[in-house]
Amino acid sequence: MDKTCAVADITNAIESGMTLGIGGWGGRRKPMAVIRELLKTDVQDLTVISYGGPDVGMLAAAGKIAKLVFGFVSMDLVPLEAHFRAARQAGAFEVMELDEGMLQLGLKAAASRLPFLPTRVGFGSDVLTANPEIKTITSPYPDGETLVAMPALPIDVAICHVNEADALGNSRICGPDPFFDEWLCRAANQAFLSAEALVDTDTFNDPLTALQMPIERSLVRGVAAAPWGAHPTSCGPKYGMDVEHLRAYSAAAKGGWTDYLERYVLGKDLSAYLAEVGGPEAVGALPLPVF
């Protein structure tokens, strides 16, 4: 069994109209190499599910999002995502704005092949008024409580960036927080991983290492080597956020998007991109963020 593939093979699996789940969180461990590859394609009308950062901003700037399912879009140290904001303010896509916990329940429902999971979250808020498709249900037990039935959020393709992966699809996340990557993968028909390094399976032969492996390999269709592939987001403990790059990218929301695409994306493979942002030495020297 060999699941290794190229980054472009991952984007070949993503078709117009699909629901795309994107791992990472805000400005942290986003599969940006895959996102940049996706920007080169004519894929459009995506439903995007993400704990959003510049992944959402770039896909929004490129006009590829038909519907965004989200709890927030932020780049952490650059708190507001300018490209997301511009598109949201222009009404460029439909939104399903959810409490982060509801989003997680929707993923867990899909992962469990259930139609919904019950919760109290949403009551009293405009999440329910803005999303009238979210229904309520009455507890069948003596409490009789009315609950929100958070619908499943099934995904066609999930993409996540990890520190290490092997050819079987085993993977390791070395940063302190795996975020919700495993739930995005479990909610998906197929998941693809980009990895800082492709390693031998023996690398994982250690009890403590195994605790950093939340994604089951049976979920994974393909793994692609993409060293420094989360840049400009962070990939702890290897490298931090490129705040300067994120600020320049933000500024490009005011008429500079085409220039950004030409400089960093179009016609650039990962090594050409890396050269444009200072090379592996510069990315490797980015300090880990403190919060």
Place this chain on the structure above:
Amino acid sequence: MSAYTLAELCICCAAEAFRGDGEALATSIGLVPRLGAGLAKLTFEPGLMITDGEAYLVREPVPVGPRGDYRPKIEGLMTYERVFDLIYKGKRHAMVTPVQVDRFGQMNISIIGDYERPKTALLGVRGYPGNTISNANSMFLPQHTKRAFVTGEVDMVGGIGYNPARWPNGHKPEHLDLRRIVTNLAVMDFQGPSHAIRVISLNPGVTFDEVQDNTGFELATAPGLSTTPAPTDEQLKLIRERLDPHDLRAGAIPGNPPGERSS
């Protein structure tokens, strides 16, 4: 007593919001709430669970800003997924920094203006709906204005409040528990008639009329409305030397005004 800044006063008020919380997880979003939770833990609430702001529980507050040789003193793990698992259990007090608040205590960080075509898109509701229906919540607002404390309802209700019209079947959600609002002008709570927002202390040199004039709805007052107590020397020392050695708090309130307005 030493001179102090308004930010330092607000940090002490933020700390006070956590009094009585025992072993709750103190989630503090924004610098002043973060320093407040740290100050509470170092003084009167040593049992609080706090994090490094990323993924680890720590046994003492991590100084904000560049850490130099300091390493967080980890006592456990608190990943985002685990935070959400704990929220529903309720042993948590979140102190957040909303952009808009209304008379019900409903909070907004999502959009300003029309929902479909907002004038300003901000972050999104984040965890506000789940936080507010599950556990205690307090707020810090650095600029107490009618733009922040709006007339009518906030533009997108993320954090829920004491608004029966929005409650399921008209019943107050059992765990809804709004505690304190700390601003540059005053400290408030929700203990007015029918949970109305009530001024409990005025920051030095501020009058009730000034607070009311900068609020888009009618405020109640606490019996014996007092002046917000000045930070103690011990509190100032902890803030300046341990919690915020780089004086990031100087940027917390525009102009970094002194705590004693008249001085």
